[in-house]
Amino acid sequence: MPVRTLAGGHDAQELLAAKGDTVVTVVVPARDEEATVGDVVSGIRRAWVDRVPLVDELVVLDSDSTDATAAVAAAAGATVHAAADVRPDLGPARGKGEALWKSLHVTRGDVLVFVDADLVEWDVGFVSGLLAPLLTDPTVALVKAVYDRPLLDAAGHEAETGGRVTELVARPLLALHRPDLAGLVQPLAGEWAVRRSVFERFSVPVGYGVEIAAVLDTAAALGADAVAQVDLGRRAHRHHRHDTLGPMAVQVLSAVERRVGRAAERPDTAVLVQYERGPSGFEARPRDVDLAERPPAVSTPGYPGGAR
Ligand SMILES: O=c1ccn([C@@H]2O[C@H](COP(=O)(O)OP(=O)(O)O[C@H]3O[C@H](CO)[C@@H](O)[C@H](O)[C@H]3O)[C@@H](O)[C@H]2O)c(=O)[nH]1
Numbered sequence: 615m616p617v618r619t620l621a622g623g624h625d626a627q628e629l630l631a632a633k634g635d636t637v638v639t640v641v642v643p644a645r646d647e648e649a650t651v652g653d654v655v656s657g658i659r660r661a662w663v664d665r666v667p668l669v670d671e672l673v674v675l676d677s678d679s680t681d682a683t684a685a686v687a688a689a690a691g692a693t694v695h696a697a698a699d700v701r702p703d704l705g706p707a708r709g710k711g712e713a714l715w716k717s718l719h720v721t722r723g724d725v726l727v728f729v730d731a732d733l734v735e736w737d738v739g740f741v742s743g744l745l746a747p748l749l750t751d752p753t754v755a756l757v758k759a760v761y762d763r764p765l766l767d768a769a770g771h772e773a774e775t776g777g778r779v780t781e782l783v784a785r786p787l788l789a790l791h792r793p794d795l796a797g798l799v800q801p802l803a804g805e806w807a808v809r810r811s812v813f814e815r816f817s818v819p820v821g822y823g824v825e826i827a828a829v830l831d832t833a834a835a836l837g838a839d840a841v842a843q844v845d846l847g848r849r850a851h852r853h854h855r856h857d858t859l860g861p862m863a864v865q866v867l868s869a870v871e872r873r874v875g876r877a878a879e880r881p882d883t884a885v886l887v888q889y890e891r892g893p894s895g896f897e898a899r900p901r902d903v904d905l906a907e908r909p910p911a912v913s914t915p916g917y918p919g920g921a922r
């Protein structure tokens with residue numbers, strides 16, 4: 615059965631009625647996003663906290679930023695937590711997955727909606743679109759965004775279609791290992807929503823493997839039918855250079871391999887060697903890539919409702 619694809623564009627009052635007493639948390643992970651995090655936070659705040667009270671908590675997880683991300687996010691109306699300051703007793707780790715995992719420890723939502731902080735084209739309907747299936751259909755556990763993804767050049771002009779790691783790594787891996795999930799158009803979308811009761815039971819890659827891991831773990835635990843996707847229109851974001859997409863690809867590959875029964879015993883670091891032409895020919899630029907995973911939040915001592 616193909617992955618369920620749902621339309622966005624919901625009536626706000628109907629969603630509010632469907633929400634009832636479900637607590638909804640929006641989490642924005644951000645590392646050095648002072649240029650864009652303010653618009654993301656203030657847009658969500660105006661639409662879904664002030665005008666329609668669909669969102670109960672709006673939280674930015676500041677992921678080791680060295681710029682003014684935290685101050686900008688707080689001024690825009692978010693509750694800001696520095697990821698490194700959340701449960702420091704659990705040891706240090708860095709990365710996007712770490713920020714999302716730490717968010718479980720400082721929020722109370724029954725449903726968590728994740729929205730990237732680097733968006734330059736987006737719509738507040740992303741939040742309601744992702745929430746709707748979870749508020750209205752108890753069989754849905756995780757919802758991914760689907761959208762057109764332009765690849766913008768340095769001047770902001772549309773060059774071609776984006777999502778290079780998605781198209782060259784993530785979707786091919788699904789085709790090989792989980793063809794029942796191959797209908798997911800944007801398996802790496804940074805905009806997704808999940809039930810806490812599900813996400814808190816998964817081990818979470820600290821880096822960019824977090825999205826593909828959550829999809830695979832949800833399908834393994836509850837069946838592919840528990841994963842849905844919603845068409846949200848169009849989204850544009852800041853692009854990485856190819857040399858930082860390489861480590862991202864390694865993290866996505868590792869998260870998948872661990873979940874299809876390979877590489878379970880792999881060390882938590884890999885070295886990706888990239889090459890640049892220098893004065894003496896091609897010079898090696900080795901990069902350490904962090905493949906570590908956090909254990910299920912529910913298993914960490916002190917987690918509310920978890921082991922103590
Ligand atoms: O250590 C980090 C790195 C990134 N981020 C934030 O995470 C979001 C997405 O990061 P980004 O570097 O912009 O990733 P993308 O190039 O957009 O990668 C896509 O693919 C990744 C791999 O699946 C997903 O994690 C991303 O959400 C998705 O947008 C942004 O708000 C970042 O500020 C952190 O919080 N901590």
Ligand SMILES: O=C(O)[C@H](O)COP(=O)(O)O
Nearest residue numbers: 776777778779780802853
């Ligand atoms: O999701 C992806 O595949 C990566 O973030 C790369 O996206 P981009 O090619 O649009 O920069």
